[in-house]
Amino acid sequence: xxxxxxxxxxxxxxxxxxxGGLILGWHVPKFAIAATLENPKALNxxxxxxxxxxxxxxxxxxxxxxxxxxxxxxxxxxxxxxDWEMVTVRQAPIDPIFGRQSAGGSRSIxxxxxxxxxAGGSAKHMLLQAAAEQWAVNANECRAKLGYxxxxxxxxxxxxxxxxxxxxxQNVPAPSDLTLKSFDEFTLLGKRIGGVDxxxxxxxxxxxxxxxxxxxxxxxxxxxxxxxxxKPKKANLDEIKKLPGIKDAFIVKGAKTPRQxxxxxxxxxxxxxxxxxxxxxxxxxxxxxxAASDTYSEMKAxxxxxxxxxxxxxxxxxxxxxxxxxxxxxxxxSSVYSYPYIAHTPLEPMNCTAxxxxxxxxxxxxxxxPQPAIGLVSRIxxxxxxxxxxHQTRVGxxxxxxxxxxxxxxxxxxxxxxxxxxxxxxxxxxxxxHDFYRPSAFFTFNGGVDEQGxxxxxxxxxxxxxxxxxxNGPAGRRTTVFPAPLINNFELSQSIIKSKMPIFALRxxxxxxxxxxxxxxxHELSTLAGRDHLEFLLEVLGESKWLDEGNKDSLHTGRxxxxxxLAAKKSGWGKKLEKGRGMGMxxxxxxxxxxxxxxxxxxxxxxxxxxxxxxxxxxxxxIVNLSGAExxxxxxxxxxxxxxxxxxxxxxxxxxxxxxxxxxPLQRMPGVPEIESHFIQSNYPPTGLGEPAYPPFAPxxxxxxxxxxxxxxxxxxxxxLGYSI
Amino acid sequence: xxIYNLSINGKSITTxxxxxxxxxxxxxxxxLNMAGTKYGCGKGLCGACTVHMNGNPIRSCQIPVAALGxxxxxxxxxxxxxxxxxxxxxxxxxxxxxxxxxxQAGQIMSAVALLKETPKPTDxxxxxxxxxxxxxxxxxxxxxxxIKLAAGIEDNTAKKMDYSLAKxxx
Numbered sequence: 001x002x003x004x005x006x007x008x009x010x011x012x013x014x015x016x017x018x019x020g021g022l023i024l025g026w027h028v029p030k031f032a033i034a035a036t037l038e039n040p041k042a043l044n045x046x047x048x049x050x051x052x053x054x055x056x057x058x059x060x061x062x063x064x065x066x067x068x069x070x071x072x073x074x075x076x077x078x079x080x081x082x083d084w085e086m087v088t089v090r091q092a093p094i095d096p097i098f099g100r101q102s103a104g105g106s107r108s109i110x111x112x113x114x115x116x117x118x119a120g121g122s123a124k125h126m127l128l129q130a131a132a133e134q135w136a137v138n139a140n141e142c143r144a145k146l147g148y149x150x151x152x153x154x155x156x157x158x159x160x161x162x163x164x165x166x167x168x169x170q171n172v173p174a175p176s177d178l179t180l181k182s183f184d185e186f187t188l189l190g191k192r193i194g195g196v197d198x199x200x201x202x203x204x205x206x207x208x209x210x211x212x213x214x215x216x217x218x219x220x221x222x223x224x225x226x227x228x229x230x231k232p233k234k235a236n237l238d239e240i241k242k243l244p245g246i247k248d249a250f251i252v253k254g255a256k257t258p259r260q261x262x263x264x265x266x267x268x269x270x271x272x273x274x275x276x277x278x279x280x281x282x283x284x285x286x287x288x289x290x291a292a293s294d295t296y297s298e299m300k301a302x303x304x305x306x307x308x309x310x311x312x313x314x315x316x317x318x319x320x321x322x323x324x325x326x327x328x329x330x331x332x333x334s335s336v337y338s339y340p341y342i343a344h345t346p347l348e349p350m351n352c353t354a355x356x357x358x359x360x361x362x363x364x365x366x367x368x369x370p371q372p373a374i375g376l377v378s379r380i381x382x383x384x385x386x387x388x389x390x391h392q393t394r395v396g397x398x399x400x401x402x403x404x405x406x407x408x409x410x411x412x413x414x415x416x417x418x419x420x421x422x423x424x425x426x427x428x429x430x431x432x433x434h435d436f437y438r439p440s441a442f443f444t445f446n447g448g449v450d451e452q453g454x455x456x457x458x459x460x461x462x463x464x465x466x467x468x469x470x471x472n473g474p475a476g477r478r479t480t481v482f483p484a485p486l487i488n489n490f491e492l493s494q495s496i497i498k499s500k501m502p503i504f505a506l507r508x509x510x511x512x513x514x515x516x517x518x519x520x521x522x523h524e525l526s527t528l529a530g531r532d533h534l535e536f537l538l539e540v541l542g543e544s545k546w547l548d549e550g551n552k553d554s555l556h557t558g559r560x561x562x563x564x565x566l567a568a569k570k571s572g573w574g575k576k577l578e579k580g581r582g583m584g585m586x587x588x589x590x591x592x593x594x595x596x597x598x599x600x601x602x603x604x605x606x607x608x609x610x611x612x613x614x615x616x617x618x619x620x621x622x623i624v625n626l627s628g629a630e631x632x633x634x635x636x637x638x639x640x641x642x643x644x645x646x647x648x649x650x651x652x653x654x655x656x657x658x659x660x661x662x663x664x665p666l667q668r669m670p671g672v673p674e675i676e677s678h679f680i681q682s683n684y685p686p687t688g689l690g691e692p693a694y695p696p697f698a699p700x701x702x703x704x705x706x707x708x709x710x711x712x713x714x715x716x717x718x719x720x721l722g723y724s725i
Numbered sequence: 726x727x728i729y730n731l732s733i734n735g736k737s738i739t740t741x742x743x744x745x746x747x748x749x750x751x752x753x754x755x756x757l758n759m760a761g762t763k764y765g766c767g768k769g770l771c772g773a774c775t776v777h778m779n780g781n782p783i784r785s786c787q788i789p790v791a792a793l794g795x796x797x798x799x800x801x802x803x804x805x806x807x808x809x810x811x812x813x814x815x816x817x818x819x820x821x822x823x824x825x826x827x828x829q830a831g832q833i834m835s836a837v838a839l840l841k842e843t844p845k846p847t848d849x850x851x852x853x854x855x856x857x858x859x860x861x862x863x864x865x866x867x868x869x870x871x872i873k874l875a876a877g878i879e880d881n882t883a884k885k886m887d888y889s890l891a892k893x894x895x
Contacts, residue, residue, distance in 0.1 A: 065825030065862045084888045191887035194821040201826040202814040204761020204801030208827060211760035219755060244744055273751035274744070276767070347765050347773060347861040348827045396763075396827030397861050428766045627821045627886060631864070635824055638863025661770040661859060670852040672865040674882065 037088060041164045043126055044172065045097045046076055046119035053147055053161030055082045059089050060098035061108045062368055063197070064346075064398030065635075066690040067628030068108045070196045072116055074624055075109075078188045079120030079180060081144035082160070089196040091392050094370050103368040103395070104403055104505070106591040106688025109624060113685055114175075121178040123167070130166035131158050183622045183683060190681070192627035197394060207394040209366030212353040214421035218247055221275040222410045222424060223282055224264040224434050227654035228502055230291035231263040235284040240267065243281060245274030252413045255380050258502065259436060261409040268418055272425050279427070292500035292654030296341070296440070299465055299497050303442040306463045306495045307336045310446050316462070317479040317492040322446075325457025325489030329448025333528045337443040337517035339716040341465075341649040343435040343664060344506055348396020350431055352411035355421040360387045362421075365408050366395035373405040377412050399639075400505040404436055432664055433656040436504030437649050439466035439475045443517040445524075453529030455540065457489040460518075466503040467496045474509045481514055482555060482589055483522060483540050485547050501651060507639065508691035511590040515695030516644075516702065516716065519586040523703040524712065533585050533703070534568045552684060553592045560587060562680050563596040563617040570678055571598035571615035580604060581612075582708025586699035593620045593692035597637070597700040601673075603708045607723045611641075611673035614700075618693055621686040623679050632689040633677035640697025642667040646719040671725035729790055733757070734803025745791035750774045752790050753800060761801035761830045765859070772858030775831040776800045782838040784857075801830035804837055813837050816871035821886055824862035832858045836872050845876055 037056050040048035048056045057076050063069035073089045076082075092098050099115060102108075124144050131149035132139035141152050148157045160167075200207055225232070232251050240249040247268045254263035265282060269275035306312075326332055353364040361383055367373050370390050378385045395402060411424040426434075442463040448456040467475040471494060484490055506512055526536035544558025564587055568574070573583060581602040588595055595618040601611045616633045623629045646665045650657045658664040702713045705723075713721065728741045733753075743756055753759045753776075762785055765773030769784040776785045777799040804811045810818065813836045823829050832855065839846060839854040846854070851872050860868065870883035 063825075065823075067824070188888075192821070192884060193888050194818065194886040195823055195826075197826065198818045198821060198823060201823045201829050202810065202817045202833060203805060204759075204830045206760040208760075208763075210764065213758050213760065271743075271747070271751055271755040272764075273747050273755065277746075345861060346825070346827075347763075347771065347859065348825070349764065395825065397825045399861075425764070428768070627884070630884070631821065631824055631862075631867070634866050635863035638860075638865060660768050661766050662768070666859045666861060667863070667865075668857075668859060669855045669865045669869065672863075672869075675866055 041168045043123035043164070043167060044119050046116070047080065047123055049160050049164040051161045051164065053159045054086050054088060055080070055160070056088045056090060058092035058098070060092040060101050060112070062101070062103040062370065062392055062395055062398070063091070064103045064368060064395040064402065066103065066108070067195065067625060067631065068103070070193055071109060071624040071628050072112060073196070074188055074193060075113065075116035076120040078186055079117045080124050081146060083147035084188055084193065086147055094374065094390050094392065101370055103398055104400070106593070106691040108688065110592065110685060110687045117180050118175045118178060121180050122173055122175070125173045125178060126167040126170040127160055127163050129170045130163040134158065134163070134166060186622065190623050190626055193625045194627065208348055208396045209353070209364060209393040210348055210351045210396070210425060212364045212393065212423060214353065214355070216420045217353070218268050218418050218420065218422040219270065219272045219275055220266055220268045220414045220418070220422050220424045221272070221279055221427065222252070222264050222266050222414065223279050223284070224258070224262045224430060225286045225291060226433070227286070227288055227291040227293065228500065229258060230286040230288045232265055233285045233287045235265055235282055240278050240282060243274070243278045245270040246278050248417060249278070250417055252410070255409070259404050259406050259504070260376060261380060261413060262406060262434070264410070266414045266417070268414065268422060276427060294499045294501050294654055295652050296650040299499060302497055303338070303463045303465070307442045307444045307461065309461060310444055310459055311461050311491060311493040312495045314494045315491065316477060316494050317484060317490060320489035322457040322459040322489045322491035326446055326448045326459060329456040330451045331528050332446060332448040333524050334444070334446045335521055335524060335712070335714055337445070337520065337714045339440060339513050339516055341437045341440045341501070342506065342643060342647045343432060343437055343649050344399040344401030345432065345664065345666065346397025346399055346401050349428055350407035350426040351424060352408045353421060353423040354411040354415035356412065356415040359383065361389070361412055361415070363388065363390045363408060363412065364393055365390060366393050366402060367405060367408060368395070368398045368402040369405065373408045376405050376409055380409055381412060399507045400509065401435060403505055429659045432659050436502040438506040438512060439464065439503040441465060441513055445517070445521045447521060447525045449525055449529040453531045453536070455487055455525055458487050459491045461493050461495065463495045463497065465497045466499045466501060471496050474503050474505050476510055477514060478510055480547070481511070481518060482560070482587065485555070486540050486542060500654070508590055508694045511588065511691070511695040515586065515588045516698040519588060519696065519699035520702050520712070520714070523584070523699070523706065527706070532574070534564060534573055537564055537585070537587055555589045555594065559619045559680070559682060560589060560594045563587070563594050563619050566678055566680060567596035567598045567615050567617040570617065570676060571600060571613065573598060580708055582704045582706070584700045584702065584704025584707055586696040586703060588692070588696040590695060591692045592687040593618055593689060595692050595696050597696040599697070599700045599704040601701070601704045601708060603705060609705070609723060609725045611671070611725070613674045613676060614697070615676050615678070616693060617678045617680065618689055619680040619682050620689050621684040622681050624686055629679060629689050630677045633693045634675045636693035637675050637697050638667050638672060640694055640701070641672070641725070644698050644701055644716055644718060645723070645725055646717045648717050727791070729793065730795065731793055731798065732795060733798045734800060740790070743790055746789045749776065749785040749788045749790060749793060749798065753785065759800055759802055763827055763830055765828065771828070772835060773828050773831040775834040775858065777834060777838060780838065780841055782835050801834060804833070811837060812875040813840065813871070816875040819885060820867050820871045820874060820883055822864050822867040822871050824864055828858060828860045832860065832868055836868070836875070839872065840876055845878060846872070
């Protein structure tokens, strides 16, 4: 927990000038380890060094479980040649000096890579200059190692702490003057490094947004309409205000969209429990005139009808001649796939603490996009962004839910009516019923193979829910998804089922849905051709090249082939399996990282599935934190398992039918398999894993079931078909 | 409002400012400012609020203050002793179990109770005892490894860190 917040002004003041007193990184009462930094000096915005050689590194981006609070400072420490044992990490304040401070798109590492390396390298350069000055030698006779500058000819050494005063007076080098390490010189990156908050987590220290505690704080909750987008007309507020512990209850007028600020009723109380209890006593009359009235079963029936057609007039991609390709095929196969709406459900419910006083707003929030949160609050309140301070807390899960800042604005809207700070906590039921969901889609595929077992045509009718004229964002279907760019006769058309139900990005947007039908149907084609899926995939990938030459965020077929081959090798692909056992393979590429997965499982006659092992191979360039990378891979597989086995959001007349973990289940420990992760550390700048490792699980899993049983699963979730784990 | 005399982490606590139906969870979080115990579902479904009552794991969101009597309550803040982490906490730390970390206090409390009852649990016993605790990030593989590490059960899939920040507990 940050006790002292260093804002930009004090930063500038601190640069090169000793600051007296203590700066507390995080407070662990019984287990105080390096929690005090005395007289630190800033060598740049990212790092400070104390005279006793402790190094404090700011982690700029939100920590949502993806591990950046550890991995981003590691990159700084690597180029600084710091001793990691001497490093303390703090969450950075929100400041343009840190660039775009966000958690989304698996981009924290790749977009900050150069900046973080330069921050470490620049400080090291200044320390080298300082040592050379002190010894009156040439700086190129010196080297840095584990917190010391060493004079090579004499072997003399000086600690970073002893040099920091002099280093702070050196010129800051231009990034072009820095010699950064080659990847094979890394000594810290690629190691397994424990999370910097681990001790605080295991001892229950307050870290998260929901843990914020302020003097004289009120507690609140916010009640939104059952049907998405309705307005409260009237409510029994006078009765509610008389309930024990209730300080106030009032109607909050929403903004233009519920993603900015929903209409609703705020209850302010002396405790969260009092507010939650009062919510149950609320009687509200809603104005549903602008609310959603969609019913999922009706939309599904409409989708099923549309899915009878192989194509629509709205073509997204039309390469070659798929219709003729199908006619000329030796064999053809046709399938309809679907997946449902799903919710994000991070375990820390939506919450935010805010104080609105004397025209200034102070916010403590677990968010993925803190800078846009300030922008949203400013736009809606007309308070100047300079008068809005947002403190980032650790985030109890993001998964894309916290890319929307609706709950921040809700807290601010409540705080306007409250004297002193107020902590707003949403109930689990409200979170489940008022999410911005991953939309459902249906797919009709027709594909063919020739006598040699090569694909002759791919015809796909994509039926998406939740878009309007165009299906953008999470409801869209990118035309670059493998294998579309590599198939000559490819026709992709789209139909849109309009809906007012709210949709938004969820971990690996689009890809989280698209991977299952597309990579499953690709397996149907290799099965139709009677070919091994690995060999078939490698043939489709063809020669090694970038699909978009010069664009390192495009698919490189050679890197794809390598992850597939290694996954096959590590999983024992091709081995003879007993009856009822099967292996499934899938490849997916998104967020610049190619990933292959192989699932090895058995299915018994009661459709009970036992997963023996999941093998996952990614090429994210050099791995920053091996422990974090493995964690992300395990998490992606288990998240995928939840989705495949039992998650489905449905709605009736605009009201979501699910409310809590009994009807929206998450995977629990029983049934969780062994998960083995491998990384091809190719010599490209590092990319993320928190999203790319997620999409391939569902198709690899269902391909394995097809291999084990001959049954092709085409609709998620599969518990609806009687499967269990 | 009635007065309650409670025993939490070995300390006697008297509270006179709380409704009798307030769940222990909210007494801890809002009244006593002990935020380690987490709210996840409010229905006893996710285990994030797990604490011990006389050493047994309970869901604190389901137990009203009035039902506590003088039972001994232990929370995540109270399982380390003599400034030394509990072996389960140490294992969680050493194997870098957490991703977001939000559920881990509840997971740890369930695991501590398991090892107290069953010092050398089988895989199946671990799975059954931990089935009430949800981890949205999916850290179950490491949770199981950490329980085995703390119990002294060999598991060659577990990987220790090369470095941990703040690894020494003084």
